[in-house]
Amino acid sequence: MVNVTxxxxxxxxxxxxxxxxxxxxxxxKIPILCxxxxxxxxxxxxxxxxxxxxxxxxxxxxxxxPVTEGMIIRTSTPDIIKARKMVLELLLLNHPLxxxxxxxxxxxxxxxLTYEYKVNTNRFKDEKFHxxxxxxxxxxxxxxxxxxxxxxxxxxxxxxxxxxxxxFIDRGIETKIGCEFDDALNCEFCxxxxxxxxxxxxxxxxxxxKARFWALTKHTSVCGYCxxxxxxxLGVKDNKVLTTIYDENQGFHKGQLCVRxxxxxxxxxxxxxxxxxxxxxxxxxxxxxxxxxxxLVAGRLKNGTSVAALATPRLTNEELALFKTLLLENVGTxxxxxxxxxxxxxxxxxxxxxxxxxxxxxxxxDIQKSDMLLVIKTDSYxxxxxxxxxxxxxxxxxxxxLAIISDKRGKLSKLPDATTLVHRPGCEVAILNxxxxxxxxxxxxxxxxxxxxxxAEIVKALSEFSAESVAAQSGLAAADIKKxxxxxxxxxxxxxxxxxxQGYAGHNADLASATANLAILTGKYGKEGCGVLCLxxxxxxxxxxxxxxxxxxxGLNGLQILDACVSGTVKxxxxxxxxxxxxxxxxxxxxxxLDAVEFLVVSELFLTETAAMxxxxxxxxxxAEKEGTFTSTDRRVQYIKPAIRKNAQTxxxxxxxxxxxxxxxxxxxxxxxxxxxxxxxxxxxYTGLSHIILRKDGAFAxxxxxxxxxxxxxxxxxxxxNGKFALVTGSVLYHNGTLxxxxxxxxxxxxxxxxxxxxxxxSAYKIADNxxxxxxxxxxxxxxxxxxxxxxxxxxxxxxxxxxxxxxxxIWTGSxxxxxxxxx
Amino acid sequence: MNPITPIINGMKIxxxxxxxxxxxxQYPTERPKVSQRFRGLHGLKVSHSKAxxxxxxxxxxxxxxxxxxxxxxxxxxxxxxxxxYEIDMLRCIFCGYCVEAxxxxxxxxxxxxxxANYHRQDFIYSKERLLEK
Ligand code: SF4
Ligand code: SF4
Ligand code: SF4
Ligand code: SF4
Ligand code: SF4
Ligand code: FES
Numbered sequence: 012m013v014n015v016t017x018x019x020x021x022x023x024x025x026x027x028x029x030x031x032x033x034x035x036x037x038x039x040k041i042p043i044l045c046x047x048x049x050x051x052x053x054x055x056x057x058x059x060x061x062x063x064x065x066x067x068x069x070x071x072x073x074x075x076x077p078v079t080e081g082m083i084i085r086t087s088t089p090d091i092i093k094a095r096k097m098v099l100e101l102l103l104l105n106h107p108l109x110x111x112x113x114x115x116x117x118x119x120x121x122x123x124l125t126y127e128y129k130v131n132t133n134r135f136k137d138e139k140f141h142x143x144x145x146x147x148x149x150x151x152x153x154x155x156x157x158x159x160x161x162x163x164x165x166x167x168x169x170x171x172x173x174x175x176x177x178x179f180i181d182r183g184i185e186t187k188i189g190c191e192f193d194d195a196l197n198c199e200f201c202x203x204x205x206x207x208x209x210x211x212x213x214x215x216x217x218x219x220x221k222a223r224f225w226a227l228t229k230h231t232s233v234c235g236y237c238x239x240x241x242x243x244x245l246g247v248k249d250n251k252v253l254t255t256i257y258d259e260n261q262g263f264h265k266g267q268l269c270v271r272x273x274x275x276x277x278x279x280x281x282x283x284x285x286x287x288x289x290x291x292x293x294x295x296x297x298x299x300x301x302x303x304x305x306x307l308v309a310g311r312l313k314n315g316t317s318v319a320a321l322a323t324p325r326l327t328n329e330e331l332a333l334f335k336t337l338l339l340e341n342v343g344t345x346x347x348x349x350x351x352x353x354x355x356x357x358x359x360x361x362x363x364x365x366x367x368x369x370x371x372x373x374x375x376x377d378i379q380k381s382d383m384l385l386v387i388k389t390d391s392y393x394x395x396x397x398x399x400x401x402x403x404x405x406x407x408x409x410x411x412x413l414a415i416i417s418d419k420r421g422k423l424s425k426l427p428d429a430t431t432l433v434h435r436p437g438c439e440v441a442i443l444n445x446x447x448x449x450x451x452x453x454x455x456x457x458x459x460x461x462x463x464x465x466x467a468e469i470v471k472a473l474s475e476f477s478a479e480s481v482a483a484q485s486g487l488a489a490a491d492i493k494k495x496x497x498x499x500x501x502x503x504x505x506x507x508x509x510x511x512x513q514g515y516a517g518h519n520a521d522l523a524s525a526t527a528n529l530a531i532l533t534g535k536y537g538k539e540g541c542g543v544l545c546l547x548x549x550x551x552x553x554x555x556x557x558x559x560x561x562x563x564x565x566g567l568n569g570l571q572i573l574d575a576c577v578s579g580t581v582k583x584x585x586x587x588x589x590x591x592x593x594x595x596x597x598x599x600x601x602x603x604x605l606d607a608v609e610f611l612v613v614s615e616l617f618l619t620e621t622a623a624m625x626x627x628x629x630x631x632x633x634x635a636e637k638e639g640t641f642t643s644t645d646r647r648v649q650y651i652k653p654a655i656r657k658n659a660q661t662x663x664x665x666x667x668x669x670x671x672x673x674x675x676x677x678x679x680x681x682x683x684x685x686x687x688x689x690x691x692x693x694x695x696x697y698t699g700l701s702h703i704i705l706r707k708d709g710a711f712a713x714x715x716x717x718x719x720x721x722x723x724x725x726x727x728x729x730x731x732x733n734g735k736f737a738l739v740t741g742s743v744l745y746h747n748g749t750l751x752x753x754x755x756x757x758x759x760x761x762x763x764x765x766x767x768x769x770x771x772x773x774s775a776y777k778i779a780d781n782x783x784x785x786x787x788x789x790x791x792x793x794x795x796x797x798x799x800x801x802x803x804x805x806x807x808x809x810x811x812x813x814x815x816x817x818x819x820x821x822i823w824t825g826s827x828x829x830x831x832x833x834x835x
Numbered sequence: 836m837n838p839i840t841p842i843i844n845g846m847k848i849x850x851x852x853x854x855x856x857x858x859x860x861q862y863p864t865e866r867p868k869v870s871q872r873f874r875g876l877h878g879l880k881v882s883h884s885k886a887x888x889x890x891x892x893x894x895x896x897x898x899x900x901x902x903x904x905x906x907x908x909x910x911x912x913x914x915x916x917x918x919x920y921e922i923d924m925l926r927c928i929f930c931g932y933c934v935e936a937x938x939x940x941x942x943x944x945x946x947x948x949x950x951a952n953y954h955r956q957d958f959i960y961s962k963e964r965l966l967e968k
Contacts, residue, residue, distance in 0.1 A: 111891035111938045112915040146913060220907035220915055223892040 030073035045161035115211030117224035147195030164204035206257035230654035235634035240643025269396030274756025285630035309674030319346035323588030327639025345566030352569025361523025367717030373542025374645035381540035383502035387509035389421025437728030438485035443525035445481035455500035457534035465720030504540035512548035517827025521723035554642030576604035596825030649709035764817030887941035894933035902926035
């Protein structure tokens with residue numbers, strides 16, 4: 012701490028603080044334009060000028076100058092005010108001043124400062140800029156005429172997003188922000204640049220001219236897409252969510268969002284939303300009343316064990332807990348599950364066996380505190396982009412080492428000094444086992460490891476995973492595996508990260524145990540910056556596990572339920588929000604199951620393919636219309652409240668389940684808040700939490716670890732065959748599950764499914780980008796557009812699973828790697 | 836005071852007025868000439884055969900009666916214009932704040948004061964009706 016005097020006030024500030032930070036900490040406001048607390052100091056605009064007595068009254072920028080002991084600072088002398096006015100005059104000199112048509116008006120730093128400093132005349136004269144405006148992409152408009160050259164957009168895109176789409180181009184008065192070769196913007200469209208731009212140079216096109224900033228009501232919420240659990244502020248007008256608003260103080264991510272969170276909100280007010288219950292009459296879905304629909308459903312739910320249910324982990328904890336009560340107590344069935352039954356097995360089986368708890372042993376906050384990150388699959392960036400930002404910052408700002416084991420390269424591979432071991436698809440577990448064996452062989456494990464239960468077994472079981480043999484089967488070099496092993500073992504702190512989800516069948520309990528073994532062997536768990544972080548797929552995937560909404564005690568799991576529908580043991584199927592026809596493996600089987608089941612109830616926002624097959628469709632509510640809690644991938648429990656009023660003809664899933672309980676003669680459910688108190692009593696780690704506590708920032712549910720070594724099964728990857736490709740499935744950056752298909756933003760930039768293949772294969776098969784190609788596996792064949800990329804290794808192809816228009820499960824039956832043929 | 840005096844005084848005034856110009860207008864055959872600053876029905880100014888309004892939303896923001904509805908849109912040249920501009924004359928209090936707020940001088944108040952109508956719906960003046968002819 013150092014002592015400084017700011018405007019005659021004696022204050023203290025941390026040694027590392029700049030004058031701006033010291034002043035802010037002590038409630039003294041210094042105007043800024045080019046500074047952002049998330050970015051490195053830059054000093055481009057000179058709005059923050061202050062006088063320091065020791066520097067003979069020279070005017071210096073507060074945002075770049077560190078404080079020193081005894082500094083005497085003045086922030087608003089007449090000279091400084093004059094200097095700031097001049098800065099504004101010069102900025103306004105070439106500025107178009109078209110506030111009436113500029114969407115930034117009302118939220119514009121330049122406008123606010125001009126008003127505050129009463130700059131209403133200009134002593135200088137010059138021509139305005141005549142830069143052409145970039146309207147080339149549907150999400151971000153770039154009008155460089157309004158730019159004040161603060162560089163924030165270029166800096167955030169580099170420092171945090173690590174994409175580097177924008178930079179200063181040209182020189183002198185011609186300087187502007189542009190893309191490569193002054194081309195159109197074509198990037199990952201996270202919108203971070205828009206969020207920090209102090210003026211109206213960068214604007215969100217989906218929101219363009221929709222409303223003025225001051226007319227919006229701001230509602231804090233939690234993103235309804237992936238498990239990162241980013242905090243959001245929704246801008247609402249006339250009961251419509253019109254945009255997301257940047258708030259640099261929100262959440263661990265300080266307001267950073269990915270393309271889905273920022274631009275994918277349109278599904279909330281989509282005109283395609285269901286607005287009335289539907290009942291199948293004479294083969295057609297007809298609108299009906301809630302009473303009739305619920306009575307019909309309740310009648311069918313009386314059949315006990317012949318009832319089964321699938322729920323999406325986008326429901327709140329309260330809803331899942333209530334659904335479970337309905338099924339267990341009022342219906343009397345144990346057949347319920349979520350996420351196809353396998354996407355949560357890393358937690359519910361893997362971590363339970365290895366760590367004694369169905370939760371990750373690390374949090375997202377550990378990423379930047381670690382010394383080394385071991386990421387399984389480069390897809391971790393695409394599945395959880397804001398977690399990816401943390402990795403970017405850890406590597407670029409904190410010098411954290413990054414090693415990646417993946418079946419393809421990806422954005423993470425491009426980070427400075429990142430090592431990517433690109434292996435043959437499906438070998439992850441074997442490689443992790445080889446790393447564990449190397450650690451044991453080279454005695455790099457900690458002493459306590461040998462006392463952990465299962466040690467003897469694991470040593471014995473790993474004997475067949477020598478680095479050499481695994482290297483041979485996975486296409487890696489043994490030396491690389493050994494090097495990685497010693498790097499991991501010798502790092503002071505190391506964290507393993509891997510994504511799970513319906514597109515990642517191979518990321519199962521065995522993979523979780525294989526990663527856990529490494530952490531336990533080297534003692535890298537239960538400490539800051541250490542552990543294993545499993546990135547769960549959807550907004551409440553971890554919550555669904557915590558609520559116990561998965562097959563237990565002999566209940567059928569997700570895929571078994573579908574089998575049971577075909578065999579006839581399950582007669583009534585209740586699907587809450589899932590779209591198995593698109594997202595579960597083996598479309599033929601799913602279709603057969605939904606055809607075979609006697610009675611299908613679907614509660615949904617949209618008439619999905621699955622809902623279209625139902626006997627009763629119940630219109631449900633999105634996250635923006637209900638109250639409850641979501642648990643993020645690292646078990647941060649966060650509270651959401653309605654941002655808009657729901658359509659009178661829809662019900663939240665909570666209300667639907669509650670109504671069904673009463674129809675079945677049970678007691679109507681308590682309020683979600685009271686339900687959460689009940690949850691807090693039983694769910695492990697939730698003790699002491701309540702809606703009131705969670706209202707502001709949420710809270711972590713604690714996880715206790717009880718380590719054990721478990722022998723992970725390494726399924727051999729399918730043999731390569733001549734003329735066949737190894738198909739791996741997964742998620743793309745722009746989508747999450749099947750819901751993002753109803754978000755206009757994601758659909759603008761990634762509207763359809765595709766097959767990504769390497770340049771080598773593309774030229775061998777004479778395939779060019781966007782060619783329609785036929786992909787066939789043992790299960791079936793389909794047509795997909797080709798996407799040629801440099802990140803895929805030869806012989807491997809990748810396809811995302813999100814799209815109903817190109818359901819990859821036509822050819823994919825649930826194995827981590829599918830052998831396919833490709834023809835033009 | 837003589838009880839007759841006030842009556843005589845009253846009659847004086849009455850007789851005087853018989854020779855003065857009458858104040859009452861024989862509306863509707865006679866019509867008033869409103870002053871330049873009269874605040875009657877709004878008019879949207881036109882320039883280059885387009886409404887001058889750029890849909891900046893300042894008039895609906897400032898309007899104390901909250902009777903102006905503006906919806907902005909982007910035309911083919913990416914220019915902002917008001918796709919909807921509506922004033923609910925039943926709520927308007929003719930304060931003129933909207934005219935004062937307009938940054939592009941797109942709005943005026945005309946001398947038009949005959950706003951009576953048969954249906955409430957007819958008091959909602961759409962952009963079409965407000966455009967100066
Ligand atoms: S950037 Fe700010 S000052 Fe410039 S036109 Fe837009 S609102 Fe006005
Ligand atoms: S949207 Fe994201 S990736 Fe694209 S330029 Fe802006 S910050 Fe960079
Ligand atoms: S576009 Fe915006 S953020 Fe980028 S330099 Fe210009 S003013 Fe700054
Ligand atoms: S989709 Fe995930 S990473 Fe993106 S904003 Fe939402 S929670 Fe954050
Ligand atoms: S203030 Fe003027 S430009 Fe703005 S919306 Fe009203 S009439 Fe249109
Ligand atoms: S804010 Fe300090 S120079 Fe721009």
